[in-house]
Amino acid sequence: MIRTLKLAASAAALLALAACGDNGGGGSASGARSGIWAAGSSTVFPFATRVAETFARGSGGAAPRVESLGTGGGIQAFCQGVGPTTPDIANASRQMKQSEFDLCAKNGVTDIVEIKIGFDGIVIATARNGNGFNFELNDLYEGLAKEVPGADGQFVANPAKTWNQVNAGLPNQRIQVYGPPPTSGTRDAFLELGMTPGAKLVPAVKAIEGDKDRFEGIAHTLREDGSWIDSGENDNAIVQTLTRTPGSLGVFGYSFLEQNLDTVKAETIDGVAPTADTIASGEYPLSRSLYIYVKKAHIGVIPGLQQFVQEFLSEGAAAKGGYLADRGLIPLPEDQLLAQRATIAAMTPMARPAK
Known part of the structure; x- marks a missing residue:
């Protein structure tokens, strides 16, 4: 009975998210989406795909969809609205610009979580x-x-x-x-x-x-x-x-x-x-630093999204000797790593960029 209620709640949340997509700047949503979707930087792409592969093996589900559109292209897609027709995550090899943040806000994407994943x-x-x-x-x-x-x-x-x-x-x-x-x-x-x-x-x-x-x-x-x-x-x-x-x-x-x-x-x-x-x-x-930007409105709606984000900064991935370091990502120092993990745990929204 409890499992049935959980599934019903999840389905209702997905339908609500689809409705948000209909009303936002992202255009009409064709239906609910259960898979995780990240788009953006070609530099972050190999790291994100490696995390996606590891996450899929651990969860037993399909690997998240990761697209290489460039930082600007990924953020543009991310900022088109809330709902299943827009990415959950924007991968970026620079910080989000004020103009991009404002575009997100204009289209109803108001709670964005900025996470630094390492250096390049x-x-x-x-x-x-x-x-x-x-x-x-x-x-x-x-x-x-x-x-x-x-x-x-x-x-x-x-x-x-x-x-x-x-x-x-x-x-x-x-x-x-x-x-x-x-x-x-x-x-x-x-x-x-x-x-x-x-x-x-x-x-x-x-x-x-x-x-x-x-x-x-x-x-x-x-x-x-x-x-x-x-x-x-x-x-x-x-x-x-x-x-x-x-x-x-x-x-x-x-x-x-x-x-x-x-x-x-x-x-x-x-x-x-x-x-x-x-x-x-x-x-x-x-x-420079590398980032991922997460749409907080999709947390708890797209199954596994927060866990996928956590995998980016897990010990096995982001620590010295982790599998992302093997791909060339330079790890954060311990104090920064702990701070970023805290941001993920609380899903703390970022402030509007200064420029």
Whole structure:
């Protein structure tokens, strides 16, 4: 009798969630959904799929659905409303933006739980047998920005064809970089952690920092002349391209470097190589945190959702030596790990982002 009542309550909750989906910004819900659904970052994708596989083995049910749409694409889908036609989780390789949080709120997604799952770095890599680079942060801006200051201080189309034209200490090698598209959180992080501080080291760009829109337009707009090539939401494809395209560079997550050290190598930035230690400490300039965002309204309605989220930070997954570390995720220090577990236990909603 008790089991029957529980099943009836669960079915009623799913129907209520479907009704929410009908009324929200996510469009008409075609019916209840029992399986867990996560979408977003291509960097988080291999970690989320590994968690999904482990969760399915432990629960005896179907593996949660995990989609690689890019951070921006995943959050957009997540924010379309509450209900079975929208993801339960957005995977992200950066923090949610204020504009995204506001989109969620507009569509009725009001209680969002932000969970940091670990650290990653953005690497600039080349084929294993390629030339070595020691980039300075300003080299990234001066080599890859669409516009740079000319001799008279006015901004002009970037004329540099080879890296030694940017910095005499770099190889005489054409500027050709394969990287993530605008929907990618890796791209957003590369702009914020690499291009922005690099641009501030150039006096003419630093001088316009007070004009936020102008500064971001200059610092964040990448070349469109073939020097920067958008390569889709697939970091593995970029790795493979480097082995087929001698002299090219690629921008992707550290975890993909770890898995392909037999074919590619990372270059240093400001003399620091990306390692688990330099990324966790923040010494490596392009270090970042990885996140999942959970729709609290789906907890208790989508079966197993909270337990799936807990698996991300379980001892077997997230601790040093855990199966996510084996895939290249850099674990949180113990105090942060405990804090994130407490957030999951209480499903504490995040505050509106500052920017």
